[in-house]
Amino acid sequence: MTMTQPQTPSSNHAEFHIDFIWVALAAALFLGFAIGAHVASIIGFDFPLGPGFYSFIQVHGHVQLVAWVGLFIISISLHFIPRLAGVPLAHPQRISWILRFITAGLMLRSLGQCVLPYIINSKAAAPVAWLTAASGLLEWLAIVLYTSLLLGAFRRVEGLNKRPGLFQVAPFFLMMLLGWNIYAAINFVLLIQMGLQQTVVVHQAWNEFALQVFLGLVLLPVAFAFSVRMFPLYLRLPAVDWPVRKLAYAYILAFSLQTLPNLPVIASLSSSWPRLLSGLGMLLKGAVILFFVWKLDLLTRRRLPWTVNRVFQPGPERTPTRPGLPDYGEFGSFERLVYSAYFWLVLAAILEILSGSGILFDFSFTHSSDAIRHVYLLGFITLLIFGMAVRMIPGFMHQKKVWSPKLVGATFWLGNLAAISRILPLLLPMAVFD
Template sequence: MKSGSAQAPFEIRYIWWALGIATFAGFAVGAHVASVIGFGLPLGKLFTTYVQMHGHLQLVGWAGLFIVSISLHFVPRLAGVPLEKPEQIHQILWTLVAGLLLRFVSCSFLPYLTGTSLFKVATAAAVVSGGLEWVGILLYVRLLTKTVLAVRRRGTTSVLQSVRPFFLMMLTGWLLYATLNLFLLMEMMLRQRITLNPGWNELGVHLFLNLVLLPVIFAFSVRLFPLYLRLSAIDWRVDRLAICFLASVLLYLVPKVPVIAALPGKSAENLSHVGLLFRGLVILAFVWKLDLLTRRRPPWTVNRVLEPGPERRPTRPGLPDYGEFGSFEKLVYGAYFWLVLAALLEIAGATTFLLGRAFAVSTDAIRHLYLLGLVTQLILGMAPRMIPGFLKKKRIAFPRLVIVTFWLVNLAVLCRVLPLLLPAPWLAAFPTAAQIASSLFGISGVVAMAAIIVLARNLIATAKATET
C-alpha cells in the first residue's frame, strides 16, 4: 500500500485469539500452578515446564497479541503514514498463533514423553514453534519500524514523534525476546531437556517486561489518556524521560545476563540494583508528570470546554464520555496504583540491598504486580474503551460488566500478591491466617480467568451488536 492510500482496517481476530489463548492456555495453566502451590498439592515433574509455558503464553499470547493488534492499527494513524504492506497483518497473526499453539501442545506433553521416541519429536516441535514466532515478530517489527521511521523521512510533524523512543524500544525488545526464545528452545532440544535454561529464561521475562510492555504502556498513556481521561496537556519532554528509562533498564538488565552475573564478586549484582533503583525513580517521575493519579493540573481542555447547550446532555464529571464504555477509568487508575506500588517496593528493596540491610521483597509478587496488576488491568480497561471504536461501534455492549472486571482483577491481584508480601514471622505466628492466605493464593488464577471471560463476553457481544 502506498503512503497516500487508506489506512488498513482493524484485524479483530488478534483479539479473539488473545482472549482464547489467555482463557484456555495462559490463565488456565497459571490457575493450575497457583492452585497446586496454594493448596499444597504435589508439584510433580511438569511443574517447572508449566511455569515457563504459562509465562510465555501470557507475555506473547495474551499481552503480546493485544499489543501487536492495537499498535498495527493505532501507530500508522498516529504517524499519519499507512502500513507499507497491510497484507502482512494477516501473515503476522497466523505465524504467531501457529507458533503459540504449537508451543502449548508440544511443551504440555514434554514431561510425559521423556525416555520415549516421541520426546525428540516434541522438542523439535517446540523449536519450530519458536521459529514461527520469530518469523511473525520479525515481520511485525519490520512493518511497524518503517511506519515509525517514515515520519522523519517525510519531514512532517507528527504526534508520534514525542513517543517514538518508546516505540523503538518496544520493537527492539520484541526482536531480542523472540531471538532469545528461539535459541533457548534450540538449546533445550539439543540437551534433551523439558525446560528452558532458568537463568536465561528469567532474563527473557525481564527483557519483555522492561523493553516491550512498559515502553508501549508509557507511549499509549501519553497519547491516549489526556484524550480519554481529560488529563493535563503533555507539555514536558517525553523523549528525555524515555532516554532515562532506557538507561535505567540497561543498567538493570545487562548485569543480569548470566555470563556477567556469574563473574566473581558482587559488582554485577550491585550495579543491577543501582539500575533497579534508577528505573523505579524514573517510573515514579513518569507517573507524576502524567498527572493521572494526582490530578494536580487542570485538564488540557480547560480553555476549550463550553457549557453544553440544551440539546446536548453533559458528559460524566471530568470525563469526555457518557458512560457508554463503562467505568473503564477505574481500571486505568487501578493499574497505575499497582505500578506505583511495584516501583516503591523495588526502590525499597534496591536501596536496602545497596546499604547492606535485609529487606527481602518477593520478586514473584512484584512481577505479578506488573503483569497482572498493571498490564492485564490496563487491557481490561482500555479494550472496552478502544475496540468498539475500532469496530465502528459507538459503545460497549454491556457497560456495567466493565466494573465487574475491575473488582475481579483487583481481587485476583490481592489474592496472588498479598500472601507473598506478608512477613514470614507473622504468618508463622498465626497459622490460621497463613492457611487463609495460602488458599487465597490458590484461587487467584481462577478469579483472574473470570475477569478475562467477562471481557470476552463483552467484546464478543459488542462485535455482534447492530447499531441503532
C-alpha cells in the same frame, strides 16, 4: 475464515484485526490463566509437584506474555501507530501472517512443553522437542514481519518532528520493537538448546533475562506511550507539555543499568559490581516511573485538563457528559480500571526502589522479584488492558459502545481481587503462613 481485513478507501489504512483479540482471549483463558491457576493450586494446597510442574510454569509465563499481553500490543499498535504517523502500512497483508505464525507457535509451545515431561524417556520425545523448538522459529518470524511493518511506516514519515504526537513517544515505540526482537531471538535459541539437550525446560537464567527484557522493553514502554497519547483525551488530563523524550531516555538508562548486569555471563562473575549496578538501576527505574506517574497527573489531578484551553467549547445544547470525563458511560466505568492499574504501578515502582536500596545499602526485604513481576503484569498491565481495551477497541471497530457497561464494573472488582489474591502472599513474610 480469512483474516485479511478490508482497507478504508478514504485513508488507505488497514482496518483493525479483531482476530488478534479473539486469539489473545482464548489463549489466556484456556492456556495462560488456566495453567497459572493449576500451578497456584499445586503450591497453595501443597500437592506433589509432578514431572511437568516446571514446564507448566514456563508455558504459563510465555503464553501470558506473548498471547495475552503481546497480541493486544501487536494488534493495537498496528492500528494506532500508522495513524499517529500519518502513513499507512506498506504491506497490510502481512498482518494476517503475523497472527498465523504466532498462533501456530503458541499451540506448538503449549502442547509440546506440557506433554514433553511425561514422554521424555520414549521415542516420541525427540520429535515433540523439535516441534516445540519450531514454535520459537514461528514466533520469531512473526516478530520480524511485525517489526518490518512498523519500521517501514517510521521510515516513510516525512520529518518526524512535524508529527509531534509521534515524535513525543517514538523512543518508547522503538524500545518496544527492540524488546520484541531480543525476546523472540532468545526464546528461539533457548528452545533449540532444549531440543538438543533433550530437556523439558529452557535454560532458567536466560529465560529469566528474556522475561526481564520483555517486561522492561516491551510492556512498560508501550504502556507509557499509549498513556501519554490517549489518557488526556479519554480521561481529560492536562496537556502533555513536559519532556516525554527525556524521560524515555532516563528510563532506558535505568533499565539498562538494572538488566544488563543480569546477563547470565555477567551475573555469574564473582564480583559484587554487577549486583550493585543492578540495584542502582532498580532504584533509578522506580524513581523514573514515579516521576512519570506524577507528570501524567492521572492519580493526583494537580492541574486543569487540556479542555480549559481549547478554542471551541461545546454549546449548551450538548448533553452533559460524565463529570470530568468526555463520555456518557457507554464504555462502562473503564477509568476505574485505569486508575487501579496505576496504583499497582506506583506500588511496583516503590518495591523497585526498596529492592534497589536494599542491594546498595545491604539490607533485605521479604518480597521477591517474582512479587514485583506479578505487580507489574497482573496488577498494572492486565488491569490496564481491561480498562483501555473496552475504551479503544469499540472505536477501532466503528462501534459507539460496549455490549454491557455493567460488566466493565464487574471486571474492576474481579481483576483487582485476583491481583490482590495473587500478589499479597508474595509480599507477606512466609512466617505469616506457618
